[in-house]
Amino acid sequence: KAGVTQTPRYLIKTRGQQVTLSCSPISGHRSVSWYQQTPGQGLQFLFEYFSETQRNKGNFPGRFSGRQFSNSRSEMNVSTLELGDSALYLCASNPLGATYGYTFGSGTRLTVV
Amino acid sequence: QKEVEQDPGPLSVPEGAIVSLNCTYSNSAFQYFMWYRQYSRKGPELLMYTYSSGNKEDGRFTAQVDKSSKYISLFIRDSQPSDSATYLCAMSGPQGGSEKLVFGKGMKLTVNP
Numbered sequence: 001k002a003g004v005t006q007t008p009r010y011l012i013k014t015r016g017q018q019v020t021l022s023c024s025p026i027s028g029h030r031s032v033s034w035y036q037q038t039p040g041q042g043l044q045f046l047f048e049y050f051s052e053t054q055r056n057k058g059n060f061p062g063r064f065s066g067r068q069f070s071n072s073r074s075e076m077n078v079s080t081l082e083l084g085d086s087a088l089y090l091c092a093s094n095p096l097g098a099t100y101g102y103t104f105g106s107g108t109r110l111t112v113v
Numbered sequence: 114q115k116e117v118e119q120d121p122g123p124l125s126v127p128e129g130a131i132v133s134l135n136c137t138y139s140n141s142a143f144q145y146f147m148w149y150r151q152y153s154r155k156g157p158e159l160l161m162y163t164y165s166s167g168n169k170e171d172g173r174f175t176a177q178v179d180k181s182s183k184y185i186s187l188f189i190r191d192s193q194p195s196d197s198a199t200y201l202c203a204m205s206g207p208q209g210g211s212e213k214l215v216f217g218k219g220m221k222l223t224v225n226p
Contacts, residue, residue: 004156033213043157043201045213056213090156100145100164100205102214104156 002026004093004105012111018079021108025072025093032074033102034066037088046089049074081112116140119202119217128226132189136202136217139183143204143215146178148187151199151219160200161187192224 005024013019025032034046045058049068066076072093078085088109092102119136126132134148144165149157161176163169163185169176175188185204189196201219 035214035216042218043203043214043216045215048213058213092156100147100159100162102159104149104158106154106156 004091004103006089006091006105006108008108009106010109010111012113013081015081015083015112017081018077019081019110020075020077021089021091021110023074023076023091023093023105025074025091026095026103029093029095029103030072031094031096031102032068032072033092033094034074034076035090035092036060037090037107038086043090046076078110083112086110086112114139116215117202117204117217120220121218123221123223125223125225126192128192128194128224130192130224132192132196132222132224134187134189134200134202134220134222136185137183138185138204138215140204140206140215141180141183142206145205146176146185147203147205147214148174148176149201149203149216151201153198157201192222194224194226197223 007022031050033048035043037043048056052068063079068074088107090107092104094101117138146163148160150160151157166178166180173190177186199219199221202217203214
């Protein structure tokens with residue numbers, strides 16, 4: 001079966017711009033989580049959506065937002081990009097939202113210049 | 114103190130060696146303990162999952178959790194070059210539901226032929 005698909009794979013943006021990243025979960029999975037991965041901080045939780053509702057949010061500024069659609073696809077948006085937002089953004093999906101059952105996508109590598 | 118601490122390595126071993134990877138944590142509420150493997154340019158993939166204390170074995174991999182010491186381990190027997198990857202420990206809270214995963218920073222392992 002198809003895995004978690006994230007688009008685009010690579011992205012270069014200028015400081016101050018905004019960006020939208022997309023995640024298509026495994027068919028039938030209703031929970032989608034987003035993580036930011038950097039060499040300095042490792043993997044950090046951004047937010048989790050289940051059936052279009054945000055259930056949990058990490059400690060990131062309001063510039064980071066997300067949403068989930070009725071087909072479980074999810075997007076995250078980062079406004080007013082800063083150099084420190086350069087990272088690998090990972091999406092993970094799960095059929096019921098249990099934390100031990102997540103399947104990760106390959107991520108979107110965002111570079112802010 | 115970070116919630117989850119993991120020696121980032123790197124660790125280099127010869128093929129066939131036994132590898133021991135470890136994490137410590139500070140949050141006594143963690144109940145679910147996971148090990149993920151991440152290859153270059155890929156997202157993390159779940160290797161092992163353990164609930165509460167105890168051992169779990171899967172082929173060449175053994176996961177151990179010692180909640181009294183807040184210490185978890187992953188052992189790899191007869192290591193292979195294909196095991197070369199970054200290994201991340203991850204933990205979550207008591208419900209196994211919408212709690213976020215808290216990751217260690219990851220240990221980069223190289224198994225030399």
